Amino acid sequence: MHTMRLVECVPNFSEGRNPATIDAIAAVIREAEGAWLLDVDPGKATNRTVVTFVAEYDHAVDAAFRAIERAASLIDMAAHSGEHARMGATDVCPFVPVRGVTMDECADLARELGRRVGDELGIPVYLYEHAASRKERRNLATIRAGEYEGLEKKLTDPEWQPDFGPARFNPRSGATVIGARKFLIAYNINLNTRSRKLAHDVAMSIREAGRNKRGSDGKFVRDKNGVPVRQPGTLRACKAVGWYIAEYGRAQISMNLTDFDVTPPHVAFDECVRQASARGLRVTGSELVGLIPLEAMLQAGHHYLESQGASPGIPQRDIVETAIQSLGLRELSSFDPAEKIIEYRVAQPGPLIGLPLRDFVDVTSTDAPAPGGGSVAALAGALAGALAAMVANLTIGKKGYGDARDEMMTIAVDGQKLKEEMLRAIDADTQAFDAVLAAMRLPRTTDDESRERARAIEDATKRAIDVPLGVLRRCRDTIGIADAASQRGNANSRSDSGVAALCAWAGAGGALMNVLTNLPGVSDTAYVRDVMNEARNLSGEVNARGKEIIERVVSELEANAAESAS
Secondary structure, three states, X not given: OOOOOEEEEOOEEOOOOOHHHHHHHHHHHHHOOOEEEEEEEEEXXXXXXXXXXXXXXXXXXXXXXXXXXXXXXXXXXXXXXXXXXOOEOEEEEXXXXXXXXXXXXXXXXXXXXXXXXXXXXXXXXXXXXXOOOOHHHOOHHHHHOOOHHHHHHHOOOHHHOOOEOOOOOOOOOEOEEEEEOOOOEEEEEEEOOOOHHHHHHHHHHHOOOOEEOEOOOOOEOEOOOOOEOEEOOOOOOEXXXXXXXXXXXXXXXXXXXXXXXXXXXXHHHHHHHHHHHHOOOOEEEEEEEOOEOHHHHHHHHHHHHXXXXXXOOOOHHHHHHHHHHHHOOOOOOOOOHHHHEHHHHOOOOOOOOOOOHHHHHHHHOOOXXXXXXXXXXXXXXXXXXXXXXXXXXXXXXXXXXXXXXXXXXHHHHHHHHHHHHHHHHHXXXXXXXXXXXXXXXXXXXXXXXXXXXXXXXXXXXXXXXXXXXXXXHHHHHHHHHHHHHHHHOOHXXXXXXXXXXXXXXHHHHHHHHHHHHHHXXXXXXXXXXXXXXXXHHHHHHHHHHHHHHHHHHHHHHHHHHHHHHO
């Protein structure tokens, strides 16, 4: 099932005062294919603009290159001044993994972009952080030492030859630092005090850098060289300070969480609650500055649901809402997930999945080519996953089902995941069908065009097979959890388990037919053979298990009905 692989890119441009230049740079990102401009943040004093955009992995380099190219044509570093350290028109450009992309892949993007900028624009490029060519270049501040004014001399030093581009001074564009780093979450915790001192005391206790250690006499502890010994804070990958915000009339602990896989927001929040309570303070809520990855919100939602003893196997929007309420993210201002969560900002719901139920059924009944059998099969599979999750959630916490709690928790979570994947397949099936039609419309007036058309049709047809084959695989998984729910779930929901099995059976059968319908359009015999074997095996497994579940559930229901009638 296709899921967009997303990368965040945060280029910093050495211009914060000229709106026309800033708008021109932002425009090329806005117009780039597969990229979404999320934020443009200019600073007059720094004379610097931080731009944030998200792009599909395959389009990220092109979008970033266009922006760097436009900045090179509009910004003259020889005339630049500002409070922020800088060495180039595009000063720094990091890639950040968001979804479905590894850090190593982001480093590959950095190298690809660096090569293009160096070769095509003649700008010296240094790689940093996870893309650094050697250890001593990982730190951005180290590379930028001496700034633009010291760059000409720096380039003559063999130790500071650029990773890409010419080793000569470019007076107009300077040099650009390109790299790959973790996602940074800017996150503030609200306190019921105006005291900056108390807030900063909490900040020093939690931040990784900690504070200078004091002895029993209250004086700083020093090492043999007289340097104060540091006492680390409780949270790794966390930078923090305490400050007072007059606008809010309260103090905050202001944090940068530099690796939310190490310290996610909910862990930072709970630690601040603990530290504040020890000082007679209370955390009243929190504030997210900028955007946040969906995964961080889901982690928080799962954490608080599990703390409550509630099932985490609920719809994604409810998990996110649990996170918002538990973290108090609406205390100071509104918090709209559609605006604050990266994946939601770039989400493009398909035309079918967004239809009301009646409209979906009505359109299906017309002569419109979509939705067709493949989309309906995916919907049947999604309903199976939803019903399995429902039975599990109706079992958790019920008297007499304590031994099944952990299993039902797993079923509820798995059911939601399978439901979401098959909902996405509703539109994916139609999109795949449209791609086949588009390939068939390609010209074939020459031999080269005919070969290209044939290749495009073959590729599109394989995609049209892969979607229902994915549904078939997921229906196999879904009928498995429906089986477990029917045997160990809430007996009052036995019929729901049976309907889940029926829906999974129907979804699998529909998916199989769509796979078989498209196979004759593929000339790759090995592919056809492999798909045919897998589809037959999956279908056979679903049919056998579905028949068993349905017969068992119907038999149990008949027995109960007969007992009631006697």
